[in-house]
Amino acid sequence: xxxxxxxxxxxxxxxxxxxxxxxxxxxxxxxxxxxxxxxxxxxxxxxxxxxxxxxxxxxxxxxxxxxxxxxxxxxxxxxxxxxxxxxxxxxxxxxxxxxxxxxxxxxxxxxxxxxxxxxxxxxxxxxxxxxxxxxxxxxxxxxxxxxxxxxxxxxxxxxxxxxxxxxxxxxxxxxxxxxxxxxxx
Numbered sequence: 001x002x003x004x005x006x007x008x009x010x011x012x013x014x015x016x017x018x019x020x021x022x023x024x025x026x027x028x029x030x031x032x033x034x035x036x037x038x039x040x041x042x043x044x045x046x047x048x049x050x051x052x053x054x055x056x057x058x059x060x061x062x063x064x065x066x067x068x069x070x071x072x073x074x075x076x077x078x079x080x081x082x083x084x085x086x087x088x089x090x091x092x093x094x095x096x097x098x099x100x101x102x103x104x105x106x107x108x109x110x111x112x113x114x115x116x117x118x119x120x121x122x123x124x125x126x127x128x129x130x131x132x133x134x135x136x137x138x139x140x141x142x143x144x145x146x147x148x149x150x151x152x153x154x155x156x157x158x159x160x161x162x163x164x165x166x167x168x169x170x171x172x173x174x175x176x177x178x179x180x181x182x183x184x185x
Contacts, residue, residue, distance in 0.1 A: 001072070003031070003033075004030070005032035005042065006040075006047075012029065013058055016058050016059075020067055025068060027069055028069070028071075029072065029073065030072055031165065033119045033165070033168050034168070034171035039171075039181075046184055048182045052073075052079045053079070056079070056083070074098045074164070075180075078185055093160070094160060095160050096161060097161045099164070099166060101117045101166050101176075102144035103145065111126075112126045112128065114132075114135050117167050119165075119171075120171060124141050144176070149177045150177050153183075156185065164179060166180075168181060
């Protein structure tokens with residue numbers, strides 16, 4: 001897995017060629033997530049869309065290579081929809097893809113602090129003082145699951161597939177509910 005940003009974007013296609021040559025089983029990348037408003041290496045929304053487009057073409061070239069190219073980044077859903085390769089269906093409020101914040105993951109730090117997301121400061125409890133069940137169903141986690149607070153994504157037809165990256169939104173705006181600054185929709 002790689003973290004992709006403006007600083008290394010030109011190296012990624014060469015890395016893919018190397019990965020294919022080594023017969024690596026699986027590869028994915030994620031977007032750079034700023035931590036202190038260090039946004040100089042972030043893509044603009046259209047730059048990132050262009051990057052995804054170029055990666056799709058490279059992945060297509062190597063489709064029979066044996067490498068599983070994991071479409072980890074949540075913006076793949078939007079890209080594939082626009083390209084006519086993904087048709088979102090009404091899931092009646094069920095989250096089926098996208099960010100797992102508040103839904104499917106937690107991170108535990110060495111001191112026992114439990115974070116809702118590993119990519120931004122999102123403490124929701126502490127083990128062993130609290131059980132995972134108590135933490136997962138607590139009020140703080142419920143706030144992360146309240147998608148009606150998302151400033152832009154709450155009304156999007158991709159809400160149940162992609163809700164932006166709350167960590168990137170937090171890194172840029174200091175609010176996880178702010179719009180994903182790299183979403184072009």
